Amino acid sequence: MAETSCLRKAMDLLARRPHFRRELAVKLGHRGWDDEDVVRVLDRLEAQKLLDDRALAHAWISRRLERGDAGRRFLAADLERRGAPPEIVREVLDELVPDDDGELAGGAAERWRRLHPAGQPAALARHLERRGFTQRAILAAVRELESDLGSDSEPA
Numbered sequence: 001m002a003e004t005s006c007l008r009k010a011m012d013l014l015a016r017r018p019h020f021r022r023e024l025a026v027k028l029g030h031r032g033w034d035d036e037d038v039v040r041v042l043d044r045l046e047a048q049k050l051l052d053d054r055a056l057a058h059a060w061i062s063r064r065l066e067r068g069d070a071g072r073r074f075l076a077a078d079l080e081r082r083g084a085p086p087e088i089v090r091e092v093l094d095e096l097v098p099d100d101d102g103e104l105a106g107g108a109a110e111r112w113r114r115l116h117p118a119g120q121p122a123a124l125a126r127h128l129e130r131r132g133f134t135q136r137a138i139l140a141a142v143r144e145l146e147s148d149l150g151s152d153s154e155p156a
Contacts, residue, residue: 006033006041014045018056021046023083057084057092065096068107072097074132105137106144113145121145 006028013019013027021042028038045051057079064070070078072093079089098104105128112127113119121142128138 020083071133102137105133109141
């Protein structure tokens with residue numbers, strides 16, 4: 001009986017939004033179901049393809065890449081915080097995110113510059129650092145900003 005009610009609650013949570021296995025296990029555990037029931041329910045949901053950490057990580061990273069506002073480190077940390085297993089995070093990042101995130105950082109820097117037209121290079125660097133971009137990508141974006149600022153101040 002307890003397993004049935006646990007399954008119903010898990011299905012209810014999954015109907016609201018996709019969850020990672022660990023995330024769902026924590027929620028069900030906090031609601032009082034015993035670990036054995038939770039494991040059986042989660043195994044059943046995985047067997048029925050209703051719970052799939054890899055597919056969820058893939059979809060989540062794909063959506064974030066469309067936004068273009070985060071680097072590899074940020075994506076990895078956010079996924080792990082949400083409950084994605086580290087090995088799946090690494091696999092999906094290796095599959096979807098280029099090692100050189102310069103292009104992604106350039107797009108993020110352009111969006112930042114539209115919001116901060118008089119922005120300072122140090123502020124852009126801090127923004128890109130918080131968004132998880134590599135130092136190489138940050139440096140390239142800052143140099144581009146400095147170059148643009150330098151060319152704006154030169155007489156025509």
